[in-house]
Amino acid sequence: MGRKLPIFYNALLLTGVNLLLRLVSTSFQVHISGRIGAAGVGLLQLVMSVGGLAMTAGMAGIRTTTMYLTAEELGRRQPKNVTWVLSACFLYSILCSGAVASGLYFAAPWLAEHWIGDSRTVEAIRIFSAFLPLVCLSGCMTGYFTAANRIGTLAAVEILEQLCYMGVTMTALQFWAGSDPARACQAVVAGSGISACVTLLSLTALRLREHPQTGPKIPTARRLSQMALPLALADNAKSGINTLENLMVPKRLALYPVEMSPLATFGMVCGMVFPVIMFPAAILFALAELLIPELARCNAAGSARRIRYLARKSLRLALLYGCGCGGLIYLLADKLGMGLYHDAAVGHHLRRYSLLLPMLYCDAITDAMTKGLGQQKVCVRYNILTASMDVAFLFVLLPRYGMGGYFFSFLVTHLLNFGLSLRRLSKISGVKIPFSTPVLTVSAAAAAVLGAGFLHSPWGRTAAFGGLFFSLLTLFGVLSRADLLWLKGLIKKK
Numbered sequence: 001m002g003r004k005l006p007i008f009y010n011a012l013l014l015t016g017v018n019l020l021l022r023l024v025s026t027s028f029q030v031h032i033s034g035r036i037g038a039a040g041v042g043l044l045q046l047v048m049s050v051g052g053l054a055m056t057a058g059m060a061g062i063r064t065t066t067m068y069l070t071a072e073e074l075g076r077r078q079p080k081n082v083t084w085v086l087s088a089c090f091l092y093s094i095l096c097s098g099a100v101a102s103g104l105y106f107a108a109p110w111l112a113e114h115w116i117g118d119s120r121t122v123e124a125i126r127i128f129s130a131f132l133p134l135v136c137l138s139g140c141m142t143g144y145f146t147a148a149n150r151i152g153t154l155a156a157v158e159i160l161e162q163l164c165y166m167g168v169t170m171t172a173l174q175f176w177a178g179s180d181p182a183r184a185c186q187a188v189v190a191g192s193g194i195s196a197c198v199t200l201l202s203l204t205a206l207r208l209r210e211h212p213q214t215g216p217k218i219p220t221a222r223r224l225s226q227m228a229l230p231l232a233l234a235d236n237a238k239s240g241i242n243t244l245e246n247l248m249v250p251k252r253l254a255l256y257p258v259e260m261s262p263l264a265t266f267g268m269v270c271g272m273v274f275p276v277i278m279f280p281a282a283i284l285f286a287l288a289e290l291l292i293p294e295l296a297r298c299n300a301a302g303s304a305r306r307i308r309y310l311a312r313k314s315l316r317l318a319l320l321y322g323c324g325c326g327g328l329i330y331l332l333a334d335k336l337g338m339g340l341y342h343d344a345a346v347g348h349h350l351r352r353y354s355l356l357l358p359m360l361y362c363d364a365i366t367d368a369m370t371k372g373l374g375q376q377k378v379c380v381r382y383n384i385l386t387a388s389m390d391v392a393f394l395f396v397l398l399p400r401y402g403m404g405g406y407f408f409s410f411l412v413t414h415l416l417n418f419g420l421s422l423r424r425l426s427k428i429s430g431v432k433i434p435f436s437t438p439v440l441t442v443s444a445a446a447a448a449v450l451g452a453g454f455l456h457s458p459w460g461r462t463a464a465f466g467g468l469f470f471s472l473l474t475l476f477g478v479l480s481r482a483d484l485l486w487l488k489g490l491i492k493k494k
Contacts, residue, residue: 047121047185050111051128054104056239058097058136061231062089064371066143068227068296069220074147075297080215082144086207088220089140092228097136104129120182124189131193138196141203147293150206157202165195227376234380241387245394249406255399265403272341273349277357280325284318284361288368295372304430311369311431318365319358319438320478323445324469326357331452331461352407356414358442363418370425382420386413437478444472 066089073081104111108125112118145154169191177183253262291314298307329336330351337347370379390413397405426432448468452461473479 058100060096061228063139065228070147071293071296075300097133101132124185135196138200252398256402292372322358322361329354440476
C-alpha cells in the first residue's frame with residue numbers, strides 16, 4: 001500500500017498542501033471576480049449556498065464513516081475486509097446522494113425563484129445535482145486513503161483536482177460564458193463537478209492498482225448505520241441551525257439602537273475576523289483529520305497506552321499553539337485589520353476573539369479525538385445542544401447588547417461544547433490533564449503579551465513575544481528538556 005509516514009509528517013504534509021491550495025484558490029477567486037463582476041460573484045455565492053446544504057445532506061456523514069470503518073479493519077489487521085467496507089459505503093452514498101440529487105434537480109425552479117430570487121440559476125443548480133453523487137463517492141475514496149495513511153497520494157490528487165477545476169472553469173469562461181453571470185455560475189459549478197470526477201477516477205484506479213484481496217463477507221450494515229446516521233444528523237442539524245443563525249443575526253442586530261449597519265458588522269466578524277483567527281489552525285485541522293483514523297486503529301487494536309499518549313500530546317500541542325497564535329494576533333490586531341481590510345474596526349474584533357483561540361484550537365482536536373474513539377452519538381448531542389443554545393442566546397441578546405451579545409453567546413456555547421467533549425474524552429481514554437498545565441501556559445502567554453506590548457514595531461513585537469513565551473514556558477516547567485529532545489527527534493527523523 002505504499003510507504004507510510006508518521007502522523008507528525010503527515011500533518012505537516014497536509015498543512016502545506018492545504019495552505020498551497022488555499023492560496024491558489026483565493027487567487028483564482030479574485031481572477032473570477034474580475035471576469036464576472038460583483039453581480040456574478042453574488043449570484044455564484046447564492047448558488048453555492050444552496051449547493052452547500054445539498055452537499056451536507058448528500059454526504060450524510062459517509063466520508064468520516066468510511067475513514068473510521070477502514071481504520072478499524074486495518075487496526076484489527078484485517079485488510080481483506082476493507083473491500084466489504086468500501087462496498088457498503090459506496091451503496092449507502094449512492095442511495096443518500098441520489099435521493100438528495102433528485103430532490104435538488106426537481107426543486108431547482110422553486111429554489112431559484114424563492115430562495116435565490118433569480119430564475120437564471122436553475123440550470124446551475126441542476127448541473128450541481130447531476131454531479132452530486134459523484135462528488136459524494138469521491139468523499140468515500142478520500143476517507144479510505146486517509147485511513148490507509150496514504151497522505152502523499154491524497155495530496156497529489158488534490159493538487160490534480162485543483163488544476164483540473166481551474167482549467168475547466170477558465171476554458172468555459174473564456175469560450176462560452178463570457179461575462180454572463182448565469183453562464184458563469186454554470187461554468188464554475190461544472191468545473192467543480194468535473195474535477196471531483198477526476199478525483200474519484202484517480203483514487204479508484206489507485207485502489208485497484210493495489211490488487212486488493214477480498215475475504216469472507218462480513219456484516220457492515222449495522223456498523224455503518226451506527227456511525228453514519230448520527231454524523232448525518234449532526235451535520236444536517238448544524239448546517240440548518242447555522243443557516244437559521246446567519247439569516248437571523250442581521251435582523252435581530254438591526255433592533256440594537258446603536259447599530260447603524262447590522263449586515264456590515266455581521267459580515268465583518270464572520271467574513272473578515274473569523275478567517276484570520278482560524279487561518280493558523282490549518283496545521284491543527286490536518287492533525288485532527290489524521291487523529292480520527294489513527295485513534296480508530298488504536299481503539300480496534302486495544303492500544304490504550306498509545307491512545308493516552310496521542311491524547312496528551314495533541315492537547316498540549318493545541319494549547320501551546322493556540323496560546324501562541326492568540327498572543328500574536330492580539331498584539332498585531334490593529335496592523336492586521338488595517339493591512340488586510342483597511343478598517344480599524346476589524347482590529348478591535350480581532351483582539352477580542354483572539355482571546356478564545358486556545359479554547360477553539362483545543363476544542364477542534366478534542367472533537368476529532370472523541371469521534372476517533374467512536375463517540376459520534378455523544379458529539380451529536382453536544383453539537384445540537386450548544387447550537388440550539390446559540391440561537392436562543394442570539395435571539396435574546398442581540399437587540400440588547402449588539403455584537404457584545406454575539407461574543408458572549410459565542411464564548412459560552414463554545415466553552416460548554418469544549419468542556420463536555422473534554423470530559424467525555426477523559427472518561428473514555430483515561431487521560432488526565434493536570435490543572436497546572438493550562439494555567440501556566442495561559443499565564444506565560446499573557447505575560448509575554450504584556451512584555452511585547454511595549455514595543456511598537458510589528459516585527460519587534462513578534463520576536464519579543466516568541467522569545468518571552470518560550471522562555472516563560474521553560475521557566476514554568478511546561479516545556480521540559482524531554483519535550484525539546486522529542487521535538488528534535490521528530491525533526492531529524494528520516
